[in-house]
Amino acid sequence: MSITATIISDHRQDTVEVGDDESLLGALQRTGWHLPAPCGGTGRCGKCLVALDPPEAGGTRSPEEDRFTGDDPARRLACRTYPVADLTVTLPGRVTPPASADTLAKGGGIEVPTSGKPVVVLERLRLNAPTLEDQQSVLRRMRAAAGMDDLRVACEHLSVAAAALEAGAELDTIIDTDEPALVAIERAPDRTEAGMRLLGVAFDIGTTTVAGYLVDLGSHDVLASCSEANAQGDYGADVITRITAYGAGAPLHEAICEQLASLTRQLARDADVRSEEIATAAIVGNTTMIHLLLDLDPSPMSRAPFMPVLTEGVTVPASDVCLPLHPKATLRIPPGVSAYVGTDIVADLLSSGMDRHPGVSLLVDIGTNGEIVCGGEDGLVACSTAAGPAFEGATIRHGSGGVAGAINHVRREGATLVIETIGGVAPKSICGTGLMDAVAVLLADGVVDETGRFDADAATGEAAELYRERIVEVDGEPALVLADGESAHGEPIVLTQGDVRQVQLAKGAIAAGIRVLLDEAGVEPSDLQAIYLAGGFGTYVRPLAALRVGLLPDVDPERVVAVGNAAGAGAARVLVDRASGEEAQTIVDSCRYIELSGSAAFQTFYMEEMMFPAPE
Ligand code: FES
Secondary structure, rough: OOOOEEEOOOOOOOEEEOOOOHHHHHHHHHHOOOOOOOOOOOOOOOOOOOEEHHHHHHHOHHHHHHHHHHOOEEEEEEHHOOOOOOOEEEOOOOOOOEEEEEHHHHHHHOOOOOOOOOOOOEEEEOOOOOOOOOOOOHHHHHHHHHOOOOOOHHHHHHHHHHHHHHHOOEEEEEEEEEOOOOEEEEEEEOOOOOOOOEEEEEEEOOOOOEEEEEEEEOOOOOOEEEEEEOOOHHHHOOOOHHHHHOOOOOOOHEEEEEHHHHHHHHHHHHHHHOOEEEEEEEEEOOHHOOOOOOOOHHHHHHHOOOOOOOOOEEEEEHHHHOOOOOOEEEEEEEOOOOOOOOHHHHHHHHHHOOOOOOEEEEEEEEEOEEEEEEEOOOOOEEEOOOOOHHHHHHOOOOEEEEEEEEEEEEEEEEEEEEEEEEHHHHOOEOOHHHHHHHHHHHHOOOEEOOOOOOOOHOOOHHHHHHHHHEEEEEEOEEEEEOOOOOOOOOOOOEEHHHHHHHHHHHHHHHHHHHHHHHHHOOOOOHHEEEEEEHHHHHHHHHHHHHHHOOOOOOHHHHHEEOOOOOOHHHHHHHHHHHHHHHHHHHHHOOEEEEOOOOOOHHHHHHHHHOOOOOOO
């Protein structure tokens, strides 16, 4: 017997049938409600909180719910709730993934190289007219005119060429020079008509955010950019929960294909072109995202020895992943290094140029995983650390991604705690960059010690005045009140002792990974020429905060360089610079992957790096 749930949110009201043995979260996801579920419905993140009426219709309460629901019987985790009677479910206001700060960074400007020859080119072909002495086929004439003996031309294109030749007209063509194959053909326009355009689309599929760029391959201009939360987010925040969901039959491949198609149309609309005019595409992403895109089973990557099905670069018809481009358009996916250092990191390297720099630099791309590469022109070593989703807000009491209203900067001025929010609106949550700032302030004031323990009495002067009022007890643990304003649960927004522990775990994993690579490279932090921070978090985090918290090794802050969405820029580079395909392969060939899961050195460093740096 199914149960009827009446769903109420800010945006709409509807009824949902909840099946036997189906969780409330499962029923909501099945019917298109986008309730955040970053832990994949395992009861660990507390982000799927809902209110039930009557409370008893929610059935037996699971022990893990108490941590997030307090003693209010009406508040329940949707993923742990298996209703036993008809009920009304009130969702929090944010049921649809909003634009994020990561989104802002990824959707913003990227640097596309101004030189280099694109992989697809626009060629005007002048075919020799046939004579009695020259009866060569149209195909041979086309190959001769293009200077490509092995050019592949589809039959419908040959027909267009034959008709134009008979009429004595020239032909405009788009040729994929790598294949080599003709993508598009039309009679050359007269002076009053617009000619063909050479367009490509690049995507960076992040676990959290998908960003896209429409590029004019003639001028190398970015004509439009866009980004939004990854549509697979409803099935889990990190790659492991997505892999599990894929194994259980969740439509992750379909979700990303539909999203890319929709974003492509949006890009085309914004640039005032037809998406069918786009002649080529490039996509980068972590190895799991690429597997899900290509509908390859990623499950072997979730267990030792972490074998991917594919890390090699591939070129496939764009229609294979339902991109609504020119019917003959191809999609290029550059190579990745391993199951946990994917094409996105290779793209980071392509656009940062780190692999061409003398000396040793570090690249850190922080998302739900922290991917780290160390080296330069003499070779690279790479690793990936499971930093967990703390910097995405998933395990933080009032944490969130970089959404509007998220506290993204915190500082102390005298006896005042100054906070800034994304969008300048009333504070509702705290995102990763705000988290780093807040912990850095507490460390600088001595109110959190090296072990991560709150000690309100350690502050002196104006700071003591501030923390006397601002440090309170929440559910039996000390917490800093960041804002008394509105929160998701109508409570003050706080940073708890538990949240600080989560930061220690996440930053400890990344810092330990960095130490393993520095050891492998035989260098000290002071030897580093630069630390490149990639991704949305890397773009917005304050280097001083990252250094104070110990996320990064102790270097001159001037050497910390935010490179924005370097992965998106690297994907665009694949479109506009044919040589980048070869360079991507060179990067992969020169990159040695270090597996950390069995590394004793990593474990030792991890224990050490969970401590915060000592005060200066
Ligand atoms: S606690 Fe329910 S989805 Fe994470």
